[in-house]
Amino acid sequence: MSELITVSLSEIDPNPMRQLDLYPYKEKKIEALQHSIRDVGLWEGVIGRPHGRRFQIAFGHHRVEAARRELGPQAEVSIIVRDLTDEQMVQFMGRENLEVYNADFLVMLNSWEAAQQFLAARARQNPQDIEIACLLGWTQMNKERVVSNHVARACSDALKLMAGGHMDRASLEGLSVKSVQEICGRIVAQHEAIDAMAKKTKAEAKDVSRAKDHTAKAGKAVAERVKDGSVPQKKIRSEIDHTAFQNAAKDDKPTPLFAVFAEGLIRSIAKLGEEDEVGKKLREVEDALPAIELQSDLEVVRRITTECHNVARRFDRWERTFADPRRKVVPLREITQTH
Numbered sequence: 001m002s003e004l005i006t007v008s009l010s011e012i013d014p015n016p017m018r019q020l021d022l023y024p025y026k027e028k029k030i031e032a033l034q035h036s037i038r039d040v041g042l043w044e045g046v047i048g049r050p051h052g053r054r055f056q057i058a059f060g061h062h063r064v065e066a067a068r069r070e071l072g073p074q075a076e077v078s079i080i081v082r083d084l085t086d087e088q089m090v091q092f093m094g095r096e097n098l099e100v101y102n103a104d105f106l107v108m109l110n111s112w113e114a115a116q117q118f119l120a121a122r123a124r125q126n127p128q129d130i131e132i133a134c135l136l137g138w139t140q141m142n143k144e145r146v147v148s149n150h151v152a153r154a155c156s157d158a159l160k161l162m163a164g165g166h167m168d169r170a171s172l173e174g175l176s177v178k179s180v181q182e183i184c185g186r187i188v189a190q191h192e193a194i195d196a197m198a199k200k201t202k203a204e205a206k207d208v209s210r211a212k213d214h215t216a217k218a219g220k221a222v223a224e225r226v227k228d229g230s231v232p233q234k235k236i237r238s239e240i241d242h243t244a245f246q247n248a249a250k251d252d253k254p255t256p257l258f259a260v261f262a263e264g265l266i267r268s269i270a271k272l273g274e275e276d277e278v279g280k281k282l283r284e285v286e287d288a289l290p291a292i293e294l295q296s297d298l299e300v301v302r303r304i305t306t307e308c309h310n311v312a313r314r315f316d317r318w319e320r321t322f323a324d325p326r327r328k329v330v331p332l333r334e335i336t337q338t339h
Helices: 027-040 061-071 086-100 104-124 131-138 150-163 178-200 207-229 232-252 257-271 279-293 297-320 330-336
Strands: 001-008 047-051 054-057 076-082 140-144 143-149
Touching: 027 061, 027 330, 054 104, 061 076, 076 131, 086 104, 086 131, 104 131, 104 150, 104 178, 131 140, 131 150, 143 150, 150 330, 178 207, 178 232, 178 257, 207 232, 207 257, 279 297
Parallel strands: 047 076
Antiparallel strands: 001 076, 047 054, 140 143
């Protein structure tokens, strides 16, 4: 049962799951809400629960804080009061954040950590990612299975890296959920590839650790470049790979990172002109050849032939370069300078 009541702003406390010390208010949003309050007043959509003689809000923290600053702490506002459980307080927080703050990753991470801590306290063991995602409603269907959505995966990867000392909140501040998903997802994938390669090659633990550090540092560097606009969304993963490889080149010590980088390069080469977009377009042109009659179309086909020849010559040179690595060793530093 819900009840709309009028209370003093001084009697309102935040959601106990909301970690204001780690995730403080967004000042720009506070300022925008203050302007809105001046123009149209405070929207009556804040939901809370009684807590002794006070009230804990489930969400709407920025609106309440903006009202305190604009109207004063003793001003009275209307809120919807319900008898909410701790579980419902987490769920309201997660779903409201998903709808309103989807572009701001750290706000989403706050909800994920709150749900994680709630489930851990209830079950007295660390919850699985899918349990957290289900509690928050951050799921999707994949082949008739319920799986975590992109927001949940981004939060999970980010916390995994933070726990290992490979990432920090400051590096992720100001990034969208999509950017964090690309950055942290790539670092986690590279770390898993490094572990797999290390097991295969029996690399030493210290070399594995350095390789992971190179990738993590690359992720942080690329995060800053995403913020300043110098790295577009679609190039995040390739930029992390390239930057990590450059970091390894400067190290001058062996790590599994070279083999991991090379494996990715091999897969990319294998797809050239076959499984990639270029191969698809070439096959479309091939299918259209019987119908070509215009001189301008024939000229375009000749240009395609020329470019295919040029690519073949370039790869012929690379083939000769790497045909006998013992005869012609290419220093790691030199490789990074040519890509």
